[in-house]
Structures are given as C-alpha cells and as structure tokens.
Amino acid sequence: MKQNKYDDKTFFEKYSQMDRSVKGLEGAGEWKTLESMLPDFKGKRVLDLGCGFGWHCQYAVEHGAKAVTGVDISEKMLAGAREKTYDSICYIQMPIEEISFEQDSFDVVISSLAFHYLESFDQIAGKVSSCLVSGGDFVFSVEHPVFTAYGSQNWYYDENGNILHFSVDRYFFEGKREAEFLGEKVIKYHKTLTTYINGLIQGGFELTGVVEPQPSAHLLETVKGMEDELRRPMMLIVSAKKK
Known part of the structure; x- marks a missing residue:
C-alpha cells in the first residue's frame, strides 16, 4: 500500500496548522519562485499531481x-480542497503512481513537493509524458537531493543547541529514507539530481528551468532563523517541455 501519511489524524492536524496550509500559496516560501516558472494557463487543461x-x-x-484535475492520495486533503473549489476542478483520490490518463489529455502538468514521496521518478516522468501534449509544460518542485540524502533532515547541533551544520551522507545511494517532519516519522525516497534531470531528458522532455529557491528578502527579515536556510538548499524546482 502506498504511504498515506496525510490521512493520519495527528500528522494532518499538525500539517493543517502550517502557514502553507492556512495562508495557501502566499504561505509557501518557495511560491514566488515557482510562480515565475509556471506557463500561461489560459485555455489550458491542467493536471496537478499531489494537489493537497x-x-x-x-x-x-x-x-x-479551462479544466483542472487534481490527484491526491489523501481523503482528508481532498475534503479540504473540495470545500473551496470551482466547477472546473475535478479532484481524484488515488496514488500518483497509479495515474493512467489517455494520451494528450493535458496541456500542463504541475506538482508541488510530492515526488520525493515516490520511489521512482522515471516511472512518473513516463506517465506524465504519455498524458501530456507535445509542447506541453511540466513544472514541479521537490525536496532538494542535498536535503533528502542523509535521511533525518535535521540540523546537527552542539551541546548548547547551536546549529553546527547540515549532514549530507549516502548521496549516491538512492532509495528509502526515514525522515522527521512535524515531529512525525515519514518515509521519503532520496534521488540524486542526475536522476531528476536525466529522467526528464530520457523521458522526452526539454529542460527550460532549474532553480534552487532561496528565502525571499521579506522572510529573511521577518522570520527568526530563516537566514539558516541559506546554508543549504531545501528545495528544487524544475520546468520542462515535452518535445
């Protein structure tokens, strides 16, 4: 069975209190960077994988x-989505790994911070390619390979609780990691930058953008400890077109 952590009552309650859950896109630190990489949506058929x-x-x-399809494994997340939806949005509850849409079903495919929960990126890149029109856009964000490599995703502290560094280890050993997120154990899958980039190239995509987003000046000025986020990349955002 695919992991469905977001339907766990305790985890879901904690996640629902995060800024990105309460404030929406404006509460996501990487949003402005992601927004700048999105294509023109006018008249497009859009698929959002891991729509939350x-x-x-x-x-x-x-x-x-014109029409949007959102796919997510979590019943609780989709219930929240349906409370504030539009008639032109169709939400489907299923694991991302199990999508099977007809050829040329979509003009744009997007995904935000979901693919590091999937074991195979090559598989999902192939599925996206099969349902995306030629010249269609594929834009996604994931946790950065530097961030997922070691596993725990925690800073390394000294005896006084001061941050010393962020551990990066086992980088080239891809696969399952047990991470800690919101005080809960979560299974993620580490992949190298090579895997993401070559997965797209070999899947018939042309890269149009690769960005490691940094905190905005506003966040650096207003959020305590945010300057530490400049010490290592946490996210990776990629845009591509199907050839």
Missing part, C-alpha cells in the same frame, strides 16, 4: 485554465 488542499488547482483556474 488544491491551492495550485485554484490558481490555475483563476488564471484562465
């Missing part, structure tokens, strides 16, 4: 998308 509360689906509709 549906913030990106709503954004696509508000920016002219």
Whole structure:
C-alpha cells in the first residue's frame, strides 16, 4: 500500500496548522519562485499531481485554465480542497503512481513537493509524458537531493543547541529514507539530481528551468532563523517541455 501519511489524524492536524496550509500559496516560501516558472494557463487543461488542499488547482483556474484535475492520495486533503473549489476542478483520490490518463489529455502538468514521496521518478516522468501534449509544460518542485540524502533532515547541533551544520551522507545511494517532519516519522525516497534531470531528458522532455529557491528578502527579515536556510538548499524546482 502506498504511504498515506496525510490521512493520519495527528500528522494532518499538525500539517493543517502550517502557514502553507492556512495562508495557501502566499504561505509557501518557495511560491514566488515557482510562480515565475509556471506557463500561461489560459485555455489550458491542467493536471496537478499531489494537489493537497488544491491551492495550485485554484490558481490555475483563476488564471484562465479551462479544466483542472487534481490527484491526491489523501481523503482528508481532498475534503479540504473540495470545500473551496470551482466547477472546473475535478479532484481524484488515488496514488500518483497509479495515474493512467489517455494520451494528450493535458496541456500542463504541475506538482508541488510530492515526488520525493515516490520511489521512482522515471516511472512518473513516463506517465506524465504519455498524458501530456507535445509542447506541453511540466513544472514541479521537490525536496532538494542535498536535503533528502542523509535521511533525518535535521540540523546537527552542539551541546548548547547551536546549529553546527547540515549532514549530507549516502548521496549516491538512492532509495528509502526515514525522515522527521512535524515531529512525525515519514518515509521519503532520496534521488540524486542526475536522476531528476536525466529522467526528464530520457523521458522526452526539454529542460527550460532549474532553480534552487532561496528565502525571499521579506522572510529573511521577518522570520527568526530563516537566514539558516541559506546554508543549504531545501528545495528544487524544475520546468520542462515535452518535445
């Protein structure tokens, strides 16, 4: 059975209190970077993989998308999404790994911070390619390979609780990691940068952008400890077109 941590009552309650859950896209530190890499949605058919509360689906509709399909494994997340939805959005509860849409079903495929929960990126890149039109856009964010490599995803502290460094180990050994997120154990799958980039190239995509987003000046000025996020990359955002 695919991991469905977001339907765990305790984890879901904690996640629901995060800024990105309460404030939507504006509460996500990487949003402005991701937004700048998104294509024009006007008149497009859009697929959002791991849509969660549906913030990106709503954004696509508000920016002219003709029809949007959101896929997520979590019943609780989709229930939240449906509370604030548009008629042009269709939400489907299923694991991302099990999608099977007809050829040329979508003009744009997006995904936000979901693929590091999947074991195989090559598999999902192939599925996206099969349902995306030629010239269609594929834009996604994931946790950065530097961030997922060691596993725990915690800073290394001295005896006084001061941050010393962030551990990076076993980088070239891809696979399952047991990470800690919101005080809970979560299974993620580490992949190298090579795997993400070559997975796209070999899957018939042309890269159009690769960005390691940094905290905005506003966040650096207003959020305590945010400057530490400049010490290592936490996220990776990639945009590509199907050839």
